[in-house]
Amino acid sequence: MTSVPVPLTRRRPRSERVIETLLFLSAALGVLTTAGIVLVLVFQTLEFFQVVSPVEFFTGTRWSAGIRPYAWGVLPLVSGTILVATIAMIVAVPVGLLAAVLLSDYASPRVRATVKPLLETIAGIPTIVLGFFAVNFLAPQVLIPILGKQNIGTFSALSGGIIVGLLVTPLIASISDDAMRAVPRGMREGAYAMGATKFEVIRKVVFPAAISGIMASIILAASRAIGETMIVSLAVGDKPQLTFDPTESVQTMTAFIAQIAIGETAQGSVQFKALFAVAATLLVFTLVLNLLSGWVVRRFRTEY
Amino acid sequence: MSLTSTSAVDPAVRFEPALMRRKLSGTVFYGLCVMAVGILLLALVMLLADVLVRGLPWLDWDFMTGGPSRRPANAGILPALVGSLMVGIIVGVVTFPVGIAAAIYLNEYASDSWVNRVLQTNISNLAGVPSIIYGILGLAVFVRLMELGSTILSAGLTLTLLILPVVIIASIEALRAVPNAQREGAYALGATRWQMVRGSVLPAASPGIMTGIILAMARAIGEAAPLILIGAFAFVTFLPNPFTGSYTVLPIQIYDWARRPQDDFAGIAAAAIIVILVLMLVLNALALILRARLSRHIQW
Numbered sequence: 261m262t263s264v265p266v267p268l269t270r271r272r273p274r275s276e277r278v279i280e281t282l283l284f285l286s287a288a289l290g291v292l293t294t295a296g297i298v299l300v301l302v303f304q305t306l307e308f309f310q311v312v313s314p315v316e317f318f319t320g321t322r323w324s325a326g327i328r329p330y331a332w333g334v335l336p337l338v339s340g341t342i343l344v345a346t347i348a349m350i351v352a353v354p355v356g357l358l359a360a361v362l363l364s365d366y367a368s369p370r371v372r373a374t375v376k377p378l379l380e381t382i383a384g385i386p387t388i389v390l391g392f393f394a395v396n397f398l399a400p401q402v403l404i405p406i407l408g409k410q411n412i413g414t415f416s417a418l419s420g421g422i423i424v425g426l427l428v429t430p431l432i433a434s435i436s437d438d439a440m441r442a443v444p445r446g447m448r449e450g451a452y453a454m455g456a457t458k459f460e461v462i463r464k465v466v467f468p469a470a471i472s473g474i475m476a477s478i479i480l481a482a483s484r485a486i487g488e489t490m491i492v493s494l495a496v497g498d499k500p501q502l503t504f505d506p507t508e509s510v511q512t513m514t515a516f517i518a519q520i521a522i523g524e525t526a527q528g529s530v531q532f533k534a535l536f537a538v539a540a541t542l543l544v545f546t547l548v549l550n551l552l553s554g555w556v557v558r559r560f561r562t563e564y
Numbered sequence: 565m566s567l568t569s570t571s572a573v574d575p576a577v578r579f580e581p582a583l584m585r586r587k588l589s590g591t592v593f594y595g596l597c598v599m600a601v602g603i604l605l606l607a608l609v610m611l612l613a614d615v616l617v618r619g620l621p622w623l624d625w626d627f628m629t630g631g632p633s634r635r636p637a638n639a640g641i642l643p644a645l646v647g648s649l650m651v652g653i654i655v656g657v658v659t660f661p662v663g664i665a666a667a668i669y670l671n672e673y674a675s676d677s678w679v680n681r682v683l684q685t686n687i688s689n690l691a692g693v694p695s696i697i698y699g700i701l702g703l704a705v706f707v708r709l710m711e712l713g714s715t716i717l718s719a720g721l722t723l724t725l726l727i728l729p730v731v732i733i734a735s736i737e738a739l740r741a742v743p744n745a746q747r748e749g750a751y752a753l754g755a756t757r758w759q760m761v762r763g764s765v766l767p768a769a770s771p772g773i774m775t776g777i778i779l780a781m782a783r784a785i786g787e788a789a790p791l792i793l794i795g796a797f798a799f800v801t802f803l804p805n806p807f808t809g810s811y812t813v814l815p816i817q818i819y820d821w822a823r824r825p826q827d828d829f830a831g832i833a834a835a836a837i838i839v840i841l842v843l844m845l846v847l848n849a850l851a852l853i854l855r856a857r858l859s860r861h862i863q864w
Contacts, residue, residue, distance in 0.1 A: 264672055265747050267757050279758045280673055286665035287674070290687045290732075293725050297697060300704040358600035366597060375601060382608055384779075384844065386786030388815045389615070389837050392822045396830050397614045426607055433604075459590030480692070487694025489789035490815070494822055514696050514789070521699070521792045539700050543693065550692035 301543060304536030311530050317537060323500040323511075325520065325531050332534060334541060336500040340417065340510035341545070344492055345485040347421025347506055348428060352481055355425075356432030357474065363433065364440035365462055376434065383430040391494030394423040399495070411507055415497030418506040423495060424488050428481035435480070439473025440466050472560035479553035483546045489514040513542045615841070619834030627835055631801035632817070636828035641836050643800040644817035647716060648785050648843070650806045651813055654720025655784040659731055659777055664766075666728070667735030667773070672761050691729040698726040699790030707794060714795025716806040719813070722790050727780040734780075738772025739765060771858040778851040782844050788815035814840045 272280075309317070312332045320333015359379065363372050399419040403412055412418065443466050451461045467474070497509030498519055511519075520535045622636075630640020670687075674680035702722030712718045742765050750760035766773075788796075791813060797820070798810035812820075814836060821833035 263744075265744055265751065267751055267760075273756065276756050276758050280669075283665045283669035283673060286662045287669040287683050287687075287732075289662060289666065290690055290729065291683065293690060293701070293728075294686055296705055297693065297701050300701055301697075304704075355600045355603060358597045359604060362597035362601050366594060375605075378608065379601070379604055382604065384782070384786075384848075385611070386788070386815050386840060386844070388786075388788045388818050388822070389611070389841070392818065392830075392833060392837060393611045393614060395822065396618070396834075397610065426604070429604060457586045457590045459593045460586065462593075483692055487696070489694070489696045489792075490819065494819065514694065517696055517700075518789065518792050522797055536700065539697055543697055546692055546694055547689070550689055554688075 297543070301536055301540040304533060305540045308530070308533035308537040311533065312537075321502050323516075325516070325534055330530070332530075334513075334538065336502045337511060337513045337516055337538060338541070339502050339504065340496070340500060341486055341512040341514070341542075343417045343504055343506065343510060344421045344424060344496060344512055345482055347418060348425035348485040349478070349482055351422055351425025352429040352432055352485075353478055356429040356477075356481070357436055359429070359433040360436035360440060360474075361462055363437040365458070365466065376437070379430040379433055382426065383428075383434075385427075387427060387488060387490040388494070390423050390427055391420075391491040394419045394491060394495035398423060407507065413497075413507075413509060415495060415499075415509040416507050417496055417510050420492045420494075420496035421506065423491050424485050427488065427491065428484050431481045431484060432477045435477035436470065436474045439470040439477070442473070443469040469562065472557050472562070475556045475560065476553045479549050479556065483549035483553070486549070487514060487542065487546050489518055493518040513538050513545075517542075612841075615834045615837050618831050619836075619838045622831045622835035623838055627832070628839075632799055632812075636821075636826070636832050639821075639832050641814065641817060641839060643803060644812050644814045644836070645839065647796075647800070647804050647811045648814040648840075650716045650804065650811075651720045651723060651791075652781050652785045654717065654806065655724050655727065656777065656781045658721065658724045659728060659780060662724075663728055663731035663777065663780075664735055664773060666732045667739060668761055668766070670732070671736045671739040672757070672765065687729045687732055691733060694789075695726055695787055696789040696793070698722055699793035701725065702790060703793045713808070714798075714810065715808060716804055716811045719791050719794045719796060719811070720806075722794055723784040723787060726787065726790060727784050730783070731776050731780045734776030735769070735773045738769040738776065741772065742768045768862055771855045771862070774858060775851045775855045778847055778854065782847040782851075785813075785847070786815060786840065786844060788813070788819055791816055814843075 317332050317334050319335070320331060321335050322331040322333050323336045324331040363376055367375065395414060399412075399414045399416065403416070403419055404414075447465055447469060448461050451465045456464070492512045493515040496512060496515060498511050498515060499509040500511040500516070501508065503510065516538055517535050520531055525531045626638075627640050628645075629642050630638065631643050632641075633639040666687075670680070670684060674683070699722060702718060702725070706712045706718040706721050707714055712721075746764050746768060747760055750764040755763065795810065796812050796816040798812050800810055800812050804811035818833050818836045818840070821829045821836065824830075
């Protein structure tokens, strides 16, 4: 794990052992955090399942937490989440990868030193600000004039999805740029010596060689997009419905959690318990993506 | 084209059309790359312009020093701004020792045992957990179990858990960048491991670590999702006490205003956005300055 030199003597004063214990405890706080998250979600979700059957939760196609008759089928929230994340990735993958290529293979060091921090600024903007931009600029001044008032409203999966895409694009650009820059110069020069043009070198040498980093960046971006809360709860609306029409207003899992938490929901109510069940579902989604990204890096990595 | 005719043509001419096409596709691709970056920068500029045009007319002294109000013209952000700063300070104060200690353990002490591998993997997985999930953890642990209530303290501790993995990962990077000769030199002088870390490695890694902590504080100040669950949605007209009583923070205040349909509320939301963006800019500049100052004496 670490490659730092260790002291040759095995003798350790007591003070050294105390310090090492304190340092270890700090590092172990992360495990406590994980355990806390898992325990809270598992226990509260089990309580929810005593009121609502897991079968209804996982297979039901109607979700209504506010209006009677209540319905607890999580699929509309899942489809809303996937719809927004898909739109985000349709925006973020091409734009992010093209930007990464520009940074790694075309830009001069000076341009790169200016543009890369600027792009990363976008990822640093508070997401609530991006949500405000979606509702006050993108939807009324771009999407509605283009698509027409009768086709799209202020709140839509499209408007939220595009802005979530904007949020995760720098993540893809930045990590993919690092991955492509890590491809050794000799491989590029070999291809040039064969008479390849710059585009051919990028497409047939650099891109395949950096594919593990690029794929990992895309999966991480998808995971970020699924977990994003503030943009979607402002811009996408709060209408849980099983649809894949991007101009519709939907509700994501995160937006539902926010809605319940904001509202005056009693803490022992079914609605509040549902919050935990939805959060557990969300966590499983992101966890699978994060594990997948780690696996992709290990499986496709090539050392040069 | 028959075989004899191709061999008769000069190779330079024969390859000409294909080469032209290959170069043209390269140029088109380059154009696409420039366009991608252009779109991103354009979005950034549009966002800033939109916020400035909407917000600047509302941004005055009364706005900075006033409390929230049902009427946009009378509304201000002082309680939210103070709340955000207090949350940021708590995050910084707790993250500083814990984040550095964890990073030191993982990079300087941890042997290659399964326990340490679990710690390491766990931290990188935590960095991928959605922020709103941390809000649920904070609600269960800090607000209810430890009975700290929906206070700034609970909010600060929750956000600390959220950014710790990021800080630890950045600090480990900084520690890794310190050459091993530094460590060996310290041992050669008879230093114990902790003396080596404190006297030699930590000062050398401090620019990177401090930058990481300040940037994480900026992220915590901009974060809204977890605090929805820690009860930041209060109508607070007074300056908050960090340990008791209700509070609100800038991003939540912005969220509250941005959700209302009236144009004037969009205006004050934009004004509050200008304030939070300036706050982030200040923190980022601080990180840059600190980095430059701390790394002045470091040379390998």
